[in-house]
Every structure is written in structure tokens, then in C-alpha cells.
Amino acid sequence: MTEATHDWRIDAREYARHESRRGRRFAYPTLDPRRTALAVIDMVPFHVAENRYCRAIVPHINSLAAGLRAAGGSIAWVLPAPGEPTARSIEFFGQRTAENYSGSAGFGPPSTRLWPELALGDEDLFAEKSAFSAFFPGRCDLPNLLDRRNIDTVLITGTVTNVCCESSARDAATRGFRVIMVADANAAARDHDHNATLHTIYRSFGDVRPTSDVLAMISR
Template identity: 65%
Template sequence: MTEPPALHDWHIEPREYARQESRRGRRHAYERLEPSRTALVVVDMVPFFVSVGGYQQGIVPNIARLADVLRSAGGTVAWVVPGFSEPTAVTVEFLGAEVAKLFSESGGSGPVRERVWHEFEIHDADLLVEKTATSAFFPERCDLHGLLSERGIDTVLITGTVANVCCESSARDASTLDYRVIMVADANAARRDQDLNATLHTIYRTFGDVRPTSELLALL
């Protein structure tokens, strides 16, 4: 029998919960969500990353559930994929020419809708955007911020892969742009549990909130 895709063993340390509770009087920063002002941001769920299996495929059902519920409640779903850009001299120096080329092509080619992992259902009202930086919110490297602003979005639920690279970068920049940021703990994937948990610690401590899918579905 084939083993089901794995989910990370994620956690926030009790001392961090205690630290925030003592600071603001509650564990979670954002206790209410207004669906019409909320966007689910799905980062880099494309075959290049998801086809490796494991944690990347394990988060697919949770992302799909969040997308369905948020849409039904009047919210926005945004699919973000890597766009192609020629490797720069610095990227080649850092990664080597072969790996730099590989990552520059990681988002695939063709319409964005066809590049998202095939198990997801994409609706016509969803946003489909490319990014040419690790962050989906980096100025002039992705149109997401402008598109969300046009819809009056002030809250983003960050999901996808790789959690400690593009997802964390997106969460940090979204916070800088004054979004209410929530990293979905069991809808982000990294290579190892400790990589994800380091990201969750950083986001919860400084840039936003961290919650599992079940709690967000209840809030929506």
C-alpha cells in the first residue's frame, strides 16, 4: 500500500506563545478574518517543486480546502508561480551556471493557469501571477501587491513551498507592506521539519501569525 504524503511535525515553542500572550494579552494577533478582505496566497506549487513528493504533496489537500472555503465566503485566491528571467552574473556566481539556469526555468512555460500543480482547481476569478524574485511582494518583481490592493485585500494567508525560502520571503515583505500576515502552518512545505519550524518561529515572533488550516477554516 502506498504511504500517503507526509505533513510536517510543526510547532511553536511554548515560550513564544507565552511571550506574545504577555505582550498583547492573547495568543494570536488576528482573531477575526473578513473573507472579502482576505487572500490565500499559494506560492510556487508547480511541478518542479511538488513532483518531488513528500511534504510538498502533503500540503495539497489543505491548500485546496482553504481555497474552496475562502472563495465561497467571498475571498480571493492567488496562485503565484516562478517567472522566467535570465540568470544574473551574481546568481551564476552564487549558484553556478547549471543550477542558476535550472531555477530560472523552474516555473515552466506556457499560461500560468496550466503551470500550477494539476490537482488544484483554479477558478476564473482567481489571480494568476508570476514572480521573478523569491518574494511574491517584492516591488517590480511581481504584480501581486497591486492586484490585491485593487480588491481591497488587507490580510494574506501564506501557503506553498519552499517554506523557508519563497514563502518566508513573501510573508516578510507582505508584513513590510502592512498586510495582516498569517502563515498557514500545515499548508507550507520545506525539506525538513526543522526548516519549516525555524520559519514559523521567525514569522510568529516578528512578522505575523501562525495557524493551522483547521483554525483558519473555522475563522472563515
């Protein structure tokens, strides 16, 4: 299966809406790399192997991770927590699908369960989440890990754009983090799904920018 890149976009009217309100296109035109974390959501073989859009974002994630590490920032790899399917998930998804999702985390140390082409670092953080969102209270240790490093800005990347990545972006914003969703470092099943989330995040929760923009902000 060949890789594919999302044809992502933000409507001109949405840019215009924010420009008229705050006098600039982006809420967060600058960032402090030392107070910034790259959150990489669910980039495990279960999600990446069969999704050509997921495989295409791996180089972008690696570039962001390398750039942010070099500038003193933090990289956080977030994986699904292993466990049995809940009664609610069985009721909603059906027995077989619920079991598949509950087993999506794989087995072994977190660093060995990620997609093998991702470039990890010695000081990187690892967190497991037992909900769609990595920032939902009591369901993932990521917020506590970031607080210990005095992080105020979160770069959201990973998969699936319109489920766990969007849920994480919304909750991160609710918890007071500055949120930037990296448009070409998230992946969904279809462009339509991907772009619907980008619209929602840009409209109400954070900025949406490509990898090249974010790398320029980091190097600045």
C-alpha cells in the same frame, strides 16, 4: 515516494511571550473573508514532484481555496517568472543550478503550469515573481492585484517554507498586510527548516495557524 506531513510546532515560550505582551495568543483572531487573499507560492511541478511534504499540502490548499472563495475572498496563484539566469544567480548557485531555477516556471499560461491536482477558480488571480518574495517592490504584480480588491489580510501557503514563503510573508508584513502563515499548508525539505520559519514569522511578522483554524475563521 510517499507523502509526509511536517511535524510543526511553535514553542510554548513564544506563545507565552505574545500573550504577556498583547493579552492574547494571536494578533489576528478574526478576519474579513472579503478582504482576505490566499497566496499560494510556487506550487509548480519543479518544486512539488520530488518533495513529499509539498504533495501533502495540496489538499489543505484546496480546502482553504474552496472555503475562501465561497466566503467571497480571493485566491492568488504565484509562480516563478520565466527568464534567463542572472549573473548574480550564476555566481551564487553555479551555472547548472541557476539554469534549473530559471526554468522552474515551465511554459505556457500560468494556470497550466501549476501542480495539476490544485483546484483553480474562474475568478482567481495569477502573478509571476522574479524574486524570492511575491511582495518585493517591482518584482511581482501581486501587491497591486490585492490592492485593487481592497485586501488587508494575506494567508501564506506553498513552498518552500523557508525561502519564497518566508520572504513573501516578511515583505507582506512590511507592506502593511495582516499576515497569517498556514502551518500545514507550507512545505520545506525538513521539519527543522519548516519550524525555524514558523518560529520567525510568529515571533515578528504574523500569526501561524493550521488549516482547521483558518477555515473556522473564514466560516465565522
